[in-house]
Amino acid sequence: MKLLLVEDQPAMQTTLERAFQRRGIRVTICGDGARALDRWQASVPDVVVLDLSLPGLDGLQVLSQARAAGLKTPVLILTARGTVGDRILGLDTGADDYLPKPFDLDELEARIRALARRSDAAAPPASAGPRPFNGLSCDDASAAVYFRGVPLDLAPREAALLRALLVKPGHAVSKERLFELVFPGEPDVQFEAIEVVVYRLRKKLADTGTQVVNLRGLGYLLKSAP
Incomplete structure (x- = not known):
């Protein structure tokens, strides 16, 4: 499971990261509300744990903008604001669950896994695999990639x-x-190594009419060359 933890307190970040990793959950940490939405869009997690008191944008602003942008990831609000009014406001903004501080780690994990299961149950079936596109196709058995029936000379x-x-x-x-x-x-x-592979792949697709395009903050996609 991939978890985005949006929390600005270093001690809380460290405690939760270690606890989640011991439980087999991969954690991405963001301590700033203004950057949280970018991290959320760049690598969509299975669940977001969102503190309300953040620098830049507060948690409710982050949540409101995420929902407006079409991000449907389940969100658990984690905050010291424990009044009924705060809980209602958070849920009305688009949160899926609410846990006030202080909290029990086992309960937090149980709530996170429940949100992930609920999201999995509502998700459409996953794609069966690579699709033919612009003359490119894949052989499921060998994993080779072809252009108009001719195998491309690609490194693994x-x-x-x-x-x-x-x-x-x-x-x-x-x-x-x-x-x-x-x-x-x-x-x-190194993470930057993916850019080297993209560069080499672009060169090998130069004569196929297909381009690998970088969308800043979102990642890479395939499109037909103009």
């Missing part, structure tokens, strides 16, 4: 990147997600 990482983009052509895939797919189980590889 280039092929993995192209297959990931072919799952939903025209839609951005975040750098974080692409990194996971292209460098699985390689924690020592």
Whole structure:
């Protein structure tokens, strides 16, 4: 499970990050309300844990803007504001659950997993795999990528990147997600290495009429060349 923790207190960040990681939850931390929405859009998590008292934008403003932008990730509000009015305001803004501080870690984890299960149950079926696009196609058995029936000379990482983009052509895939797919189980590889693979793939697609486009803050997508 991927969790975005939006919390500005360093001690709370450290405590929750360690606790979640021990429980097998991958945590991305953001301590600033103004940057939280960018992090949310760049790599859509399974659940967001959102504090209300944040620098930049407060938690309710972040939540309101996220919902206005079409982000439907389940949100659990975590805050010292414990009045009924605050809880109602948070839920009316688009939160899915509310847990006042101080809280029990086991209860927090249980609520997070419940939100993730509810979201999974409501999600549409996942794509079966890469789709044909602009003359490009994949062989499911060999994982090879073809252009108009001719196999492309791609390195394994280039092929993995192209297959990931072919799952939903025209839609951005975040750098974080692409990194996971292209460098699985390689924690020592620098995050910027994904840009090198993109550069090499672009060169090999130069004559296919398909481009790899970088959408700032969102990731990469495939589109037909003009």
